Amino acid sequence: MATDPIHRLIGELSRLPGVGEKTATRLAFYILRQPKHYAKNLAQALHDVVEQVRFCSSCQNLTAVDPCQLCADPRRNEMIICVTESVQALRAIEHTSEFRGRYHVLHGALSPLDGIGPEELRIKELLLRLRQTPAEEIVLALNPTVEGDATALYLQKLIAPLGIKMTRLAYGVAVGSDLEYTDQATLTRAYLGRQLL
Amino acid sequence: MATDPIHRLIGELSRLPGVGEKTATRLAFYILRQPKHYAKNLAQALHDVVEQVRFCSSCQNLTAVDPCQLCADPRRNEMIICVTESVQALRAIEHTSEFRGRYHVLHGALSPLDGIGPEELRIKELLLRLRQTPAEEIVLALNPTVEGDATALYLQKLIAPLGIKMTRLAYGVAVGSDLEYTDQATLTRAYLGRQLL
Numbered sequence: 001m002a003t004d005p006i007h008r009l010i011g012e013l014s015r016l017p018g019v020g021e022k023t024a025t026r027l028a029f030y031i032l033r034q035p036k037h038y039a040k041n042l043a044q045a046l047h048d049v050v051e052q053v054r055f056c057s058s059c060q061n062l063t064a065v066d067p068c069q070l071c072a073d074p075r076r077n078e079m080i081i082c083v084t085e086s087v088q089a090l091r092a093i094e095h096t097s098e099f100r101g102r103y104h105v106l107h108g109a110l111s112p113l114d115g116i117g118p119e120e121l122r123i124k125e126l127l128l129r130l131r132q133t134p135a136e137e138i139v140l141a142l143n144p145t146v147e148g149d150a151t152a153l154y155l156q157k158l159i160a161p162l163g164i165k166m167t168r169l170a171y172g173v174a175v176g177s178d179l180e181y182t183d184q185a186t187l188t189r190a191y192l193g194r195q196l197l
Numbered sequence: 198m199a200t201d202p203i204h205r206l207i208g209e210l211s212r213l214p215g216v217g218e219k220t221a222t223r224l225a226f227y228i229l230r231q232p233k234h235y236a237k238n239l240a241q242a243l244h245d246v247v248e249q250v251r252f253c254s255s256c257q258n259l260t261a262v263d264p265c266q267l268c269a270d271p272r273r274n275e276m277i278i279c280v281t282e283s284v285q286a287l288r289a290i291e292h293t294s295e296f297r298g299r300y301h302v303l304h305g306a307l308s309p310l311d312g313i314g315p316e317e318l319r320i321k322e323l324l325l326r327l328r329q330t331p332a333e334e335i336v337l338a339l340n341p342t343v344e345g346d347a348t349a350l351y352l353q354k355l356i357a358p359l360g361i362k363m364t365r366l367a368y369g370v371a372v373g374s375d376l377e378y379t380d381q382a383t384l385t386r387a388y389l390g391r392q393l394l
Contacts, residue, residue: 005249005261009242015235017227018220029285030214031243032250032259038212039247045206046240049225050233052202062229064202088226 006032058129060105060122062087070094070103077101079136083126083155085109085143093141101139104129109147110154118154126155130162140168203229255326257302257319259284267291267300274298276333280323280352282306282340290338298336301326306344307351315351323352327359337365 006028014024031039055061056068063069070076080101084090090103106121138159142148152168159166171189173182182190203225211221228236252258253265260266267273277298281287287300303318335356339345349365356363368386370379379387 005242005245006259009246012239012242016224023215025285025288027213028246029283032246036247039243042209043240043243045202045209046228046236046243048202049206049229050236053229062203086226088222091222 059103060125081135082139082141084141109151111147135164137165144171256300257322278332279336279338281338306348308344332361334362
């Protein structure tokens with residue numbers, strides 16, 4: 001039965017996160033009911049993504065062309081670099097349409113318990129980049145977690161000697177949220193970071 | 198952006214049932230984080246499934262070899278045929294290990310509102326099969342729905358003249374369920390089909 005294509009597809013699909021055997025079976029039969037080109041397009045997309053996507057040699061974003069579109073765009077300000085933990089975070093910031101500088105993706109955050117030290121992150125690449133092209137400001141857009149904070153602290157110590165201005169995203173209450181249900185840590189940060197009207 | 202492999206993969210994944218853009222994005226980045234062979238294996242499985250899987254010429258089950266394993270198994274009783282609406286239903290019955298006869302998959306149920314008439318189902322193939330090989334009993338394992346019941350009625354009229362015994366799965370309360378929460382229609386059927394102890 002292991003060599004049966006349907007079983008094999010169910011097996012492969014059930015390795016996706018959040019997809020159990022039931023869901024994988026449902027997906028497999030859904031795919032089988034579609035016109036042939038549907039599965040072919042998905043297979044081609046999977047193939048292309050692993051064959052073509054690599055890290056941008058400058059910002060470490062995932063891209064099919066090197067340098068990536070963001071690094072190649074001459075309208076973006078290369079004097080300001082936004083540092084993120086992941087490509088998904090980069091994309092989230094890009095969707096705000098607020099930031100028009102360059103990015104740098106670390107691909108993780110410091111987490112000694114998980115065996116992730118500075119060597120596992122793209123920190124060397126960031127320092128190399130700063131040495132090659134001067135920057136005026138580095139915006140740390142790291143997750144407001146213990147790991148994100150530790151990474152921010154580490155980068156701050158490393159980059160301070162270069163005399164570059166460093167900022168981080170504001171902590172505070174989320175837009176549209178209810179103060180009654182906002183956690184204490186966030187509320188404390190929002191109070192400490194209160195702004196003059 | 199449309200030709201970007203990551204965007205294309207997200208687009209293809211988001212066409213799966215129950216997968217929105219957010220989930221597709223999560224899956225795509227998960228796939229990107231895995232070793233290359235993971236995406237390749239999934240792509241190959243998708244490719245194989247559409248290239249190799251077809252309908253069994255006898256029972257209409259989906260299979261990579263014709264006739265399918267179930268039809269080719271000489272230990273199975275070919276005098277009793279279990280008719281199901283779908284391959285998934287066939288698999289569910291097969292998992293009970295109770296039935297050791299042959300199957301016939303209709304690939305749907307009569308549903309005039311959805312434009313599904315007898316021509317859309319594999320009924321012709323069933324009649325042809327009954328004409329070629331005699332059967333002693335046909336077990337209708339159709340869904341206990343309006344469409345399933347309509348299909349059962351239709352098949353009954355069609356097959357009655359052939360003098361073959363026809364049965365259907367028992368309606369009744371589900372094992373482990375609570376009578377208090379069992380719907381009225383099911384309870385009525387369970388009462389009408391009560392069995393002598």
